[in-house]
Amino acid sequence: MTRYEILVATDGSDYAKKAEIAGMKITKSYNIRMAAIYVAVGRKDSEREELVAKGEEVLNHVVETGAQMGVDVQKILVGVSMQRMPKMGALADTVARAILDAAEKYKVHTIVLGGRGESEINPELGNVAEAVVRKAKCTVLVAR
Structure with a gap:
């Protein structure tokens, strides 16, 4: 199985784009391997699709951005169905768990993610970022 030293979690938000660039700069500087992960969580199959x-x-x-910077980026796309959200914060926990599972599977050294996602409300640190920081077994870099 391929090992990635850098795993960038992205949702396309402005903070995620900062994380992407940071991850690519680190990857290029150290000549290491990088993957980007997107977690799609939907309540219905059609929403998830x-x-x-x-x-x-x-x-x-x-x-494409990685190619412009001279960085080879591998893609990891995870789709999760949640028929119902049992409690507040379940969506963030589900996304964080998918990121952490990928980090463990690919023996990632550093997870890079934005401080807030496209739907985050918390102005200090997004719910996903907070959950990843709390539970990660590896280094986490939060881009703001």
Whole structure:
């Protein structure tokens, strides 16, 4: 199995784009391997499919940006169905768990993600970023 030293979690938001650039600069500086992950969580299959299509677009943009910077970026697209959200924050926990699972699977050294996502409300640190920071077994870099 391929190992990635850098895993950039993205949702296409402005903060995620900052994380993407930071991850690419680190990757290029150290001549290491990088992957970008997009997690599509939908309550219905149709909603998840739309988010998966958006995820493909976002990841293709990351790959193109990486190519312009001389960085080879691998794509990881995860689709998750949640028929119901049992409690507040379940969506953020689900996305964070998918990121952490990928980090463990690919033996990632550093997770890079934005401080807030496209739907985050918390002005200090987004719910996904906070969950990843709290639970990660590796280094986490939060871009703001």
